[in-house]
Amino acid sequence: MTSLDAVAVSALKNYDFSPNTAVTLTNVSENVTYRVDDRGTGRSAALRIHRLNYHSKAAIESELCWMDALREDGVVAPPRPMTTRDGARIVTVDDDRGLARHVVLFEWLPGHTPTVEGDLVPSFRVLGTLAAKMHSHGSMWQPPASFDRYTCNYNTALGLKAMWGRWQEGLGIGRSERKLLSRLDTEVGKRLVGYGAGRDRFGLAHNDLRLANLLVDGDHIHVIDFDDCGYSWYMYDFAASVSFIEDDTRVPDWMSAWLDGYTSHRPLSKVDIEIIPTLIMFRRLLLVGWVGSRHEYADEAAKLGTGFTSVTCDLAEAYLTGVYLM
Structure with missing residues (x-):
C-alpha cells in the first residue's frame, strides 16, 4: 500500500462504508483520484486527494460552494460531495510524512467521457452552451464573503511564480525553443493587456471545460472536475477545451461549433472572438510548464514529453505569422 493509498483508506473511515469496500486508483494528475466500491451496499464514490501546496481548505470549500449553486440553480449537474458522519465535506488526513492532505468524496456518476475520435462538432457545441450558462451564472451569482478561488491571468499562469510551472523549465527547452517561445510569451502578454479584463469578458x-470533464449518460450531461474553477477570461474556456490537441486540423470547426453553442445563450463581440487564438497560445504555454513540472508523477504529462514542446514551437510559428486558425 502506498502513502496515498493509506490516506484514502484512512479518510474513508469517516464515512459509513461497509468493511467490504474496495479502493482503486483511477487517475494521477493535479490530484489523485480513487474509485470507491462498497460491495456490501452497492454504493460507489470518487475520492479525490488534493495535491500539496495548491488549494487551501477554504478554496476547496469555495469550489464545492459554486458547484452547489450551479446544481441548485439548474445550470449544470456536477457531482454532489458526500458528507462524513459529522457532516464535513472535506477530510484532512496526515500522510506518512506528517503532511496534511485534504480529501473530498464525491458521488459516483454514471456515464462515459466523449473521445476525441469521430465527429466532435456536436460535443463542442454542447461545451460552448455549458460554458455560456456557467459564465452567465458566475457573473450574476453573489458568492459568500468566505469565497476564495484563484485568478488565472498572465502573472499567475506565465509569470515568475507560475502556478502550474514555468514554461521556461519545460521539457526539451533549448536555446532556439526558448527564443521562439519568449517571442510568443511577449506577444500573448501584449495582446491580453490590450484585450483587458472587464467584467463582460473576465469572471468566474x-x-x-474539456471533453475529459464531461460525463454523458443518455440525455444527461454532467460537468465534473471543478478543481481549476476560478476567475479568468471567459474565452479561456474554449482554449481549455482544446488542451493538448491545439494542433488538430479540426480546431476551426470545433471553435465554430463552440461559438454557436455559446452565442445561443450569451452574446459575444468581434473582439471576444478575435482573442481566442491568443488564449489558446496562453493555455499552451501554461501547459508546457505543467508538463515540465508534473512529468515525474502525472501519467499524462509523462506521455506528452518533449514532443509537446516541439509541437508548441510549430504552433507558435503559425500564431506569430498570423496563420494559426486562419
Whole structure:
C-alpha cells in the first residue's frame, strides 16, 4: 500500500462504508483520484486527494460552494460531495510524512467521457452552451464573503511564480525553443493587456471545460472536475477545451461549433472572438510548464514529453505569422 493509498483508506473511515469496500486508483494528475466500491451496499464514490501546496481548505470549500449553486440553480449537474458522519465535506488526513492532505468524496456518476475520435462538432457545441450558462451564472451569482478561488491571468499562469510551472523549465527547452517561445510569451502578454479584463469578458469560470470533464449518460450531461474553477477570461474556456490537441486540423470547426453553442445563450463581440487564438497560445504555454513540472508523477504529462514542446514551437510559428486558425 502506498502513502496515498493509506490516506484514502484512512479518510474513508469517516464515512459509513461497509468493511467490504474496495479502493482503486483511477487517475494521477493535479490530484489523485480513487474509485470507491462498497460491495456490501452497492454504493460507489470518487475520492479525490488534493495535491500539496495548491488549494487551501477554504478554496476547496469555495469550489464545492459554486458547484452547489450551479446544481441548485439548474445550470449544470456536477457531482454532489458526500458528507462524513459529522457532516464535513472535506477530510484532512496526515500522510506518512506528517503532511496534511485534504480529501473530498464525491458521488459516483454514471456515464462515459466523449473521445476525441469521430465527429466532435456536436460535443463542442454542447461545451460552448455549458460554458455560456456557467459564465452567465458566475457573473450574476453573489458568492459568500468566505469565497476564495484563484485568478488565472498572465502573472499567475506565465509569470515568475507560475502556478502550474514555468514554461521556461519545460521539457526539451533549448536555446532556439526558448527564443521562439519568449517571442510568443511577449506577444500573448501584449495582446491580453490590450484585450483587458472587464467584467463582460473576465469572471468566474470552470477553466478546464474539456471533453475529459464531461460525463454523458443518455440525455444527461454532467460537468465534473471543478478543481481549476476560478476567475479568468471567459474565452479561456474554449482554449481549455482544446488542451493538448491545439494542433488538430479540426480546431476551426470545433471553435465554430463552440461559438454557436455559446452565442445561443450569451452574446459575444468581434473582439471576444478575435482573442481566442491568443488564449489558446496562453493555455499552451501554461501547459508546457505543467508538463515540465508534473512529468515525474502525472501519467499524462509523462506521455506528452518533449514532443509537446516541439509541437508548441510549430504552433507558435503559425500564431506569430498570423496563420494559426486562419
